[in-house]
Amino acid sequence: MIKVGIVGGTGYTGVELLRLLAQHPQVEVEAITSRSEAGVRVCDMYPNLRGHYDELAFSEPDPKRLGTCDAVFFATPHGVAHALAGELLERGTRVIDLSADFRLRDAEVWAEWYGQPHGAPELLEEAVYGLPEMHRERIRQARLIAVPGCYPTAVQLGLLPLLEAGLIDADHLIADCKSGVTGAGRGAKVPSLLAEASESMKAYGASGHRHLPEIRQGLADAANGPVGLTFVPHLTPMIRGIHATLYGRLTGEPGDLQALFERRFADEPFVDVMPAGSHPETRSVKGANVCRLAVHRPGNGDTVVVLSVIDNLVKGASGQAVQNLNLMFGFDEHAGLAAPALMP
Ligand SMILES: NC(=O)C1=CN([C@@H]2O[C@H](COP(=O)(O)OP(=O)(O)OC[C@H]3O[C@@H](n4cnc5c(N)ncnc54)[C@H](OP(=O)(O)O)[C@@H]3O)[C@@H](O)[C@H]2O)C=CC1
Numbered sequence: 001m002i003k004v005g006i007v008g009g010t011g012y013t014g015v016e017l018l019r020l021l022a023q024h025p026q027v028e029v030e031a032i033t034s035r036s037e038a039g040v041r042v043c044d045m046y047p048n049l050r051g052h053y054d055e056l057a058f059s060e061p062d063p064k065r066l067g068t069c070d071a072v073f074f075a076t077p078h079g080v081a082h083a084l085a086g087e088l089l090e091r092g093t094r095v096i097d098l099s100a101d102f103r104l105r106d107a108e109v110w111a112e113w114y115g116q117p118h119g120a121p122e123l124l125e126e127a128v129y130g131l132p133e134m135h136r137e138r139i140r141q142a143r144l145i146a147v148p149g150c151y152p153t154a155v156q157l158g159l160l161p162l163l164e165a166g167l168i169d170a171d172h173l174i175a176d177c178k179s180g181v182t183g184a185g186r187g188a189k190v191p192s193l194l195a196e197a198s199e200s201m202k203a204y205g206a207s208g209h210r211h212l213p214e215i216r217q218g219l220a221d222a223a224n225g226p227v228g229l230t231f232v233p234h235l236t237p238m239i240r241g242i243h244a245t246l247y248g249r250l251t252g253e254p255g256d257l258q259a260l261f262e263r264r265f266a267d268e269p270f271v272d273v274m275p276a277g278s279h280p281e282t283r284s285v286k287g288a289n290v291c292r293l294a295v296h297r298p299g300n301g302d303t304v305v306v307l308s309v310i311d312n313l314v315k316g317a318s319g320q321a322v323q324n325l326n327l328m329f330g331f332d333e334h335a336g337l338a339a340p341a342l343m344p
């Protein structure tokens with residue numbers, strides 16, 4: 001058994017970590033923090049966890065107590081892990097950060113997109129980008145993991161096979177993405193109100209969203225050179241889910257694209273390449289740590305269309321974080337993540 005801590009336990013990704021870890025045979029949650037709810041029992045705030053965490057209560061973030069854990073998850077807004085990760089690492093605690101604090105390798109690019117100076121540039125070199133389908137062996141050795149963002153997970157998984165094989169024009173990629181409202185977090189915000197978000201859909205961040213540099217960085221690694229990407233996120237009236245529709249211009253005759261995708265992800269426990277002609281639905285991944293993909297070539301023309309769906313709170317955040325923990329501690333990669341999606 002290992003002991004873990006969670007900083008930022010009242011948010012959607014924090015409570016999703018608790019739900020997944022409740023089924024993990026080798027993990028005990030030692031500490032969970034919230035400044036606003038300190039003293040409140042977790043199961044009083046989240047009754048779905050009654051019977052699983054009856055004694056656990058939120059506490060103030062205390063690096064000494066967190067430093068007694070084998071690993072600490074940060075499910076906090078940007079900047080919080082910058083302040084605490086270094087001290088925890090010095091105490092011998094491994095850090096799995098769900099925020100964007102360590103996702104971009106360049107501190108100046110981070111500062112430009114996040115509107116504040118990078119708070120821990122000295123840790124960037126050792127941080128590993130926690131996309132197991134790209135970096136599994138480095139994750140196994142890592143002390144500090146930057147869990148990818150939700151849109152970046154859906155987009156990178158969908159485009160990796162095509163870029164690695166050099167089959168599409170890397171200068172002109174398009175990612176048209178839709179997210180459910182939990183992507184915006186649990187904090188009260190007008191655009192997340194029922195009357196604002198339901199029965200409506202809108203694009204946002206079309207001229208530049210902070211996930212753009214993160215996605216470009218990952219795709220450039222796959223393409224072995226810079227990429228040009230147009231990324232437009234949309235808010236849709238669902239609670240969980242990301243649907244990414246990805247477009248690439250073929251540079252030549254690509255061969256069997258279905259076989260390419262099946263081969264690329266054959267050994268990946270959490271990527272499901274659907275049969276040719278499929279249209280994956282977000283509800284088919286609700287609550288599950290899975291990315292479902294389908295690849296199309298409309299009219300046998302020069303454009304390839306990839307459809308990629310994930311649950312933003314699971315493969316897009318907390319599930320991926322647990323998958324990283326499993327790799328770091330040599331557990332079965334499925335531990336805590338075996339349940340199928342909810343249906344309907
Ligand atoms: N929602 C999603 O789909 C995804 C979210 N993420 C990322 O995961 C992180 C958490 O997201 P989400 O769960 O939605 O966020 P929420 O806004 O729902 O929750 C944030 C949590 O952080 C705590 N917190 C806030 N400020 C501080 C601070 N200064 N020090 C310590 N704790 C703090 C809050 O508790 P309190 O204020 O009481 O201490 C709360 O528990 C974010 O970085 C987000 O970008 C990543 C992928 C997907």
Ligand SMILES: CC(=O)N[C@@H](CCC(=O)OP(=O)(O)O)C(=O)O
Nearest residue numbers: 099100149150179180181183184
């Ligand atoms: C619907 C919605 O608002 N989604 C969030 C992204 C989700 C997320 O939390 O991403 P990070 O982990 O990078 O913060 C947004 O567009 O800002």
